Amino acid sequence: MSDASACERTASPIDLSIRSPREGRSGNGLPGPLAEAALFFGAWLRHPANIGAIMPTRAPLARAMGDEAASDGTGSIVELGGGTGPLTRALLASGISHDRLTVIERNPVFHRFLVRQFPNLRILHADAEELTEALTRHQVGRVRTIVSSLPRVGWPLARQRSILSQSFAALGSEGGFLEFSYGPVSPVPCILLRELGLVARRLKRVWGNFPPATVWGYRRQLIAGNGPS
Numbered sequence: 727m728s729d730a731s732a733c734e735r736t737a738s739p740i741d742l743s744i745r746s747p748r749e750g751r752s753g754n755g756l757p758g759p760l761a762e763a764a765l766f767f768g769a770w771l772r773h774p775a776n777i778g779a780i781m782p783t784r785a786p787l788a789r790a791m792g793d794e795a796a797s798d799g800t801g802s803i804v805e806l807g808g809g810t811g812p813l814t815r816a817l818l819a820s821g822i823s824h825d826r827l828t829v830i831e832r833n834p835v836f837h838r839f840l841v842r843q844f845p846n847l848r849i850l851h852a853d854a855e856e857l858t859e860a861l862t863r864h865q866v867g868r869v870r871t872i873v874s875s876l877p878r879v880g881w882p883l884a885r886q887r888s889i890l891s892q893s894f895a896a897l898g899s900e901g902g903f904l905e906f907s908y909g910p911v912s913p914v915p916c917i918l919l920r921e922l923g924l925v926a927r928r929l930k931r932v933w934g935n936f937p938p939a940t941v942w943g944y945r946r947q948l949i950a951g952n953g954p955s
């Protein structure tokens with residue numbers, strides 16, 4: 727059984743009463759941003775390892791990720807782990823059009839929340855471990871950039887390898903994979919960088935975020951003589 731169906735079974739009706747920020751006050755009387763924070767915190771309490779943070783990504787870091795993705799040329803963009811949508815909002819605010827963006831979210835409550843917030847966006851209820859299948863099923867072709875906020879740190883290596891190798895299969899030789907960290911080291915472990923032939927770059931330090939964060943970019947290492955595939 728996939729984790730997605732396990733989440734489905736444990737989703738509580740309280741989650742579903744919380745409306746998106748666009749809809750103003752939520753069913754529990756909280757204004758939008760507080761409702762979003764409450765929804766996120768509730769999900770973290772139930773599935774701490776799957777959610778990986780106690781609150782949504784803050785605006786300065788979300789903006790930095792959006793700007794990096796927008797500066798990476800044209801083409802499809804896939805966001806892994808949409809949550810309550812701070813990065814999705816930032817990607818759209820940075821000028822990326824709706825038709826270029828696909829969001830993948832495994833948690834059914836977050837997925838429903840995102841669909842209500844962004845009715846014109848392709849938001850897939852899917853597991854990043856089944857990325858190839860999800861992108862094929864929804865006819866998303868070659869991807870230019872993947873923006874990930876999956877809480878991979880601490881996940882078994884095999885699971886990380888599966889997600890990263892499917893991501894780079896979708897990206898081809900030229901695409902880039904963006905991720906952020908709050909610590910000084912690359913969130914993609916060195917062993918996987920070597921195995922998958924990737925180079926890591928610190929793209930931006932976001933001092934204005936709390937806590938300060940680093941935006942990382944990963945690409946396939948180009949081997950002399952091998953042009954883009």
Ligand SMILES: C[S@@+](CC[C@H](N)C(=O)[O-])C[C@H]1O[C@@H](n2cnc3c(N)ncnc32)[C@H](O)[C@@H]1O
Pocket residue numbers: 776777778779781782783806807808809810811812813830831832833836852853854855875876877
């Ligand atoms: C740290 S939260 C980030 C959420 C949001 N993007 C943000 O920046 O606030 C990680 C998100 O990844 C989702 N997630 C975790 N594992 C996943 C998987 N295997 N496939 C798809 N989404 C996953 C979680 O449900 C959660 O929404």
